[in-house]
Ligand SMILES: NC(=O)c1ccc[n+]([C@@H]2O[C@H](COP(=O)([O-])OP(=O)(O)OC[C@H]3O[C@@H](n4cnc5c(N)ncnc54)[C@H](O)[C@@H]3O)[C@@H](O)[C@H]2O)c1
């Protein structure tokens with residue numbers, strides 16, 4: 001039974017999926033301190049948070065069973081990603097579910113700051129009927145500058161076009177083609193600063209975007225510009241904004257997010273009549289909260305059940321088309337890794353993964369992770385597809401990827417070579433239409449083995465009667481042979497036998513096998 005801990009205000013309807021799962025129990029705890037969370041986290045397989053809970057390295061160190069941290073939302077700046085990756089904890093987010101909610105809040109903020117709605121409301125409910133102070137501006141024919149043209153930025157652009165605005169966008173990943181398609185002009189940050197009547201930011205907070213709008217940009221701006229931040233505190237320099245309001249450049253600003261949340265009581269935004277603020281409400285709609293909780297719950301279930309998942313933040317994203325091609329190979333890749341990892345003794349120095357045939361044109365990075373996971377799992381605890389590459393690197397295991405366009409025999413072939421100080425071993429496998437996964441080569445020997453169950457790998461000298469001796473010894477110890485494959489270099493030369501058995505071969509029987517004079521080695525591999 002998997003235990004899931006739900007923190008922060010995550011929609012109950014959204015986590016219904018987890019509540020309904022027969023293999024999951026869900027506990028909800030709101031407002032725990034770091035120490036309180038550390039005291040209980042070792043009990044849980046999954047942790048679900050919004051932006052309030054800071055998932056620190058200390059918490060992850062105490063989280064001995066934790067497989068996944070699910071963030072019901074986009075930003076993962078409250079989760080220590082490096083600490084999670086080191087420990088093999090998958091961090092997933094729900095990137096799509098709150099796009100529209102945040103886009104609509106941005107628009108609400110833009111209209112509020114254009115027409116001073118919160119200020120007018122305050123006066124009116126205070127008994128004043130002031131129709132002179134609040135003369136606003138229209139959006140039509142105004143220029144909107146958008147920094148960050150991802151999900152939310154693009155939705156804002158679409159709506160701005162409908163309002164008759166001219167839109168200039170800045171995003172390093174925005175191509176001219178795409179900009180043209182959505183009717184956006186491309187501009188630099190400084191061009192946007194100089195031309196826009198409204199500026200809204202929709203980037204993540206990174207080293208590049210921190211204070212991307214600061215004093216030098218305010219100095220370029222037209223008098224009367226209005227500024228909106230519904231993305232992350234710190235993208236706009238708060239103090240420089242206050243100065244720009246005081247100097248009359250900025251006519252108004254609307255902020256949903258702050259450099260420090262919640263802001264201190266003396267924060268200069270909180271008593272400035274030209275700045276309107278909301279308490280990080282971008283994603284706070286019924287729909288968005290259901291969406292993100294459903295998305296994150298689905299992913300958490302996949303991860304707990306070892307099923308393929310998307311939206312991992314601490315692993316590179318994989319496009320669906322690549323995923324569809326690779327997915328059938330994940331199991332094969334992991335088994336090849338497990339197989340070869342058990343054939344050698346001593347520290348692994350190099351893993352060479354070679355692809356030929358169908359996989360040559362595909363981004364095989366996700367599959368490499370499964371293979372390396374399989375290899376390392378023999379030596380290390382807690383290795384998974386998130387930390388496999390990281391663990392290989394920290395242990396100085398060189399991972400080499402090769403591709404060859406020609407496979408003489410198979411339409412697809414994955415081979416894994418393992419090098420230690422004294423050994424070099426190879427295993428190769430394929431997916432055969434109608435037969436599924438097969439191991440088709442071990443070292444230089446062609447074989448045909450379904451990689452399941454108990455495998456006995458025997459190295460021996462090709463001598464008459466050896467097969468019978470092995471069969472008799474296993475049979476007399478009640479180990480039934482299901483299949484047997486034999487390969488040899490030449491008559492009388494070195495050879496291998498691969499047997500699948502109906503049950504595991506006891507250690508003492510393995511020892512008796514090794515003591516047969518023709519036998520060099522016998523190893524049981526579990527894959
Ligand atoms: N206020 C809220 O409650 C709320 C809700 C949802 C999202 N957000 C925040 O909104 C922001 C945008 O979310 P999204 O879902 O659109 O993300 P997204 O990843 O779809 O888009 C972000 C865009 O920013 C661009 N970008 C990155 N660095 C840049 C740079 N230096 N200059 C210009 N552009 C840059 C990226 O290329 C990307 O296109 C994030 O910071 C997210 O955390 C806030």
Ligand SMILES: O=C(O)CC[C@@H](O)C(=O)O
Nearest residue numbers: 050051072073074075283
């Ligand atoms: O959980 C929230 O409300 C914050 C959402 C938002 O900041 C996000 O990054 O998704």
